[in-house]
Amino acid sequence: MKRNITVNIFGSLYNIDEDAYRLLDAYLVNIRDYFSRQSDGREIADDIEARVAELMSEIRTSGRDTINISDVESIIGRIGNPEDLGVFEDAEASCVADEDRAAACTPPEPPAELKPKRKLFRDTHHRVLGGILAGMAKYFNVNPLWLRLAALVVEFFFILPGEGFFIMPILAYVACWILIPSASTPAERLQMKGEPINLASLRDEFLKGARDLYTTIDAPSVRSTFVGGISAVVRSLGFAAVALTVVFCAVCLLSAVFCVTCYFSLPDPYVEYFFGKYSLINQVHTVADPAEVTVFAVGVLLSLALIMFIGIHWLMRRSGRATAMPGWIRWIVILLFVASLVLTTASWARIVAVVSVNHDRLEPDYRAEQLASEREHIEELGAEGWTLSKGRNLSDGYMDSGEHYSGRKQLKYLNGLNKTGSMDYEVVRTVRIAPGTYELKAVARTDGRGCEIFAINGVGERRYSAVEPCGAKGGDVWAEAVAKVRIDSLHTSADYQLTKNLADTNRGRGYGWQRVSVSSITVGADSVLTYGVTNMSPTTVWDGTFVSATAFELRRL
Amino acid sequence: MNVDNVKSQMRKGMLEYCVMLLLRKEACYSSDIIRRLKEAELIVVEGTLYPLLTRLKNDGLLSYEWRESTQGPPRKYYRLTQSGEEFLAQLDEAWCSLANSVEIIKK
Secondary structure, eight states, X not given: OOOEEEEEETTEEEEEEHHHHHHHHHHHHHHHHHHTTSTTHHHHHHHHHHHHHHHHHHHHHTTOSEEOHHHHHHHHHHHOOHHHHHHHHHHHHHHHTOHHHHHHSOOOOOOTTSOOOOOOOBOGGGXXXXXXHHHHHHHHTSOHHHHHHHHHHHHHHHHTTOTTTTHHHHHHHHHHHHHSOBOOSHHHHHHHHTOOOSHXXXXXXXXXXXXXXXXXXXXXXXXXXXXXXXXHHHHHHHHHHHHHHHHHHHHHHHHHHHHHHHHHHSOHHHHHHHHOTTSHHHHHHHHSOHHHHHHHHHHHHXXXXXXXXXXXXXXXXXXXXXXXXXXXXXXXXXXXXXXXXXXXXXXXXXXXXXXHHHHHHHHHHHHHHHHHHHHXXXXXXXXXXXXXXXXXXXSSOSEEESOOTTSOTTOEEEEEEOTTOOOEEEEEEEEEOOSXXXXXXXXXXESSSOXXXXXXXXXXXXXXXXXOOOTTSOOHHHHHHHHHHHHOTTOOSXXXXXXXXXXXXXXXXXXXXXXXXEEEEEEXXXXXXXXXXXXXXXXXXXXXXXXXXXXXXXXXO | OXXXXXXXXXXXXXXXXXXXXXXXXXXXXXXXXXXXXXXXXXXXXXXGHHHHHHHHHHXXXXXXXEEOOSXXXXXXXXXXXXXXXXXXXXXXXXXXXXXXXXXXXXO
């Protein structure tokens, strides 16, 4: 019993035996692959396929329903194997002596009695992961075990320096996986082994493939399921993942080009100025050997560019806009990629060694500088009578100036800031005043909930008023000023200019300052009162990024 | 020196000329050309013709049009272009002088 398939060639349907179909398919794939190296190869392959269809329709006209394997063999015999066509085409090309075409043609094949040239494929029948080393072993005609051991040794040397270099050979492997096609047809498997492609060998290889398949079915292994799972995922993610990688690499490449340009063209002091004295880039700039940095930069740019090239070519091949790379280009790409990875890794390892020594040397200076600036900030607060009672994760000191609600730029205000918002900020001032009932007024702004102006008396009674989140625009202080300026059209009031400044501040949008007042504060016989601003409300969790407050004013009621 | 090799080289040199000769009288489609070439024992495998036709077409010596066929897929009918005719005339001359030379040598 034989399975029977219906195929559609150029709009006509033909019944064909399964084995005959496999052979025909292998033949046509082989033809396409062979001519794909020529600019007009697709047209030629289409013509040949049309001829196949025509010969098949002749068989059908002769009264037979189904094409069998001997029909296919005779069709292939009539049209000829790529080998026969190839030798012919080369001789023709040299007769024509058209330089362009001669360049586009493949180099002359060796005489028929020699074995044809091997081609590099991934040997998926003997793979551990992607079959790259198995394919290379076929190409170089060695035992794949040696290549696998060598690969482990190489990986070991990349693990040694630490710093994530172990990823490099893995990246190279993945790139090869994408770059090197798998030997999926019998014809490709023959090319991989460097055996001539003709009817007999194709048929043998085809039958062998079927035998391998049965062996796998009889004795399925855990590994093949595992690897099969991986490759199924890779295939399904395939296009999107590669496209994303290409975009990612493009972004990286652009920023790398920018960095490299800055790095090599900026005069010395600017690198320190832009990136900070203790930044990695400045340290590299000051202590690393410029030649090594150059090698590293070239390596990084080259690797990124090659990954993009490989990715784009793969995408174009998948979408049918490009044909397989000629073998020599493929080899150059692989060699360049491996070379750039090795250069990058080696130069980076040396740069890191030099820089880490320098880093250790600079560590005390850095600490001292941090402490000095911390002291400076605390002193700044102290000068105004404030104390930092709680502070954690604050980005930029504790006070600021320039966005003051009054429109007078030099006035300072309390300010706590952290862009990611996970900060603690509480600044207080303790005063001794006559006993009585007081009202505390202040001007504050914030962009999150949990910010309060508060006062605590000598016996621990806490009174507070939450600051409405309004961000760094608008605010009632600004709105009042705008209204006032509008009413005072004759500019008669004494503080007109100040009000006008305030209305115009932040290009007429205000800075978000709002009036806050805390009333009914009782100061007892101990005359002690502590007041201030916090983002650590006992009742509300902080969810903003900054807190500002100023113009505290106590009024006895 | 392999006799078959030399023979096939000679045939290859002539093939372009013969294909154009076939197309001089009327437009033909590739299977017609193949049949005629086979009758004249000029080609062994059919596949060799397709790269050659494509090349002549790309060089502007041939052009083709699609015609529907009653059986099988539509067919490409090739014909000589103006420059093809001129080219063929030159080949004619070359062939005559070549045949002449061979005749002279043979005597």
